[in-house]
Amino acid sequence: MRKLEIADAEIMQLAIRQEIERSEESRYDHRLHGVLLVSCGYSCTEVGQLLGQAATTVQRWVGRFERDGFDGLREGDRPGRPRALDESQWHRVEADLRKTPREFGFEAGLWDGSLLSEHLRKNYGVRLGVRQCQRLFGQMGFRLRKPRPQVAQSDPARVAAVKKTPAPGKARGH
Structure with a gap:
């Protein structure tokens, strides 16, 4: 059988990885595929290279799968520092x-x-x-608002003196 090639392979890999990140289900399937490949004899490094993940990430997937089964590969609360504000x-x-x-x-x-x-x-x-x-x-849903710059409130006569383009109807330098 002839080897198939995908046009613009690098761009397609990036697009596929972005698609995987779009939903919980696709990320779960991605982790399932990783564990499946390890169970077929591939090393975590090889699987990581194939799937665009670090070998340690694949090791973590396998460990969670061995400890918690399929539920270990599902999305869940991620550990981390608790919120500073209750x-x-x-x-x-x-x-x-x-x-x-x-x-x-x-x-x-x-x-x-x-x-x-x-x-x-x-x-x-x-x-x-x-x-x-x-x-x-x-x-919290707020966006940055900046105060108007000082230039907007400056002296019009001083601004006209340094302006590159003359006001309409005025000749420059005369």
Whole structure:
């Protein structure tokens, strides 16, 4: 039988991997295939190379399968650090962010990561870094708003003096 080749193989591999990541079912099937290949005698390194995964990831799949059966390959709660804010604190912080920072004694007019970090430390006893606080904005459905730059409020005469294009009807340098 003649060997089949897929046009643009690298692009297709990327597209297939993205498709696998789209749903829980396809990720589960992907892990099943990995364990199946190991059970057929392939090494975790070989399976990892075939499936675009690290060998240690394949080892973890096999270990979970041996320990928990098919359920070990399904999506579940992922271990990790517990949330810094409990459910009630989360809702209170969401409500706080709908108010201005000035209502909490800050000088700034808009929330940002460092201001939220300070607010959490003072009012909730929770210490989070600036970057983590920036992520909280997105997780809570807020988007970044920046104040208008100073240029928008500058002196029109000084702006005209440094402008590259003259105002309509005005000659340059005369």
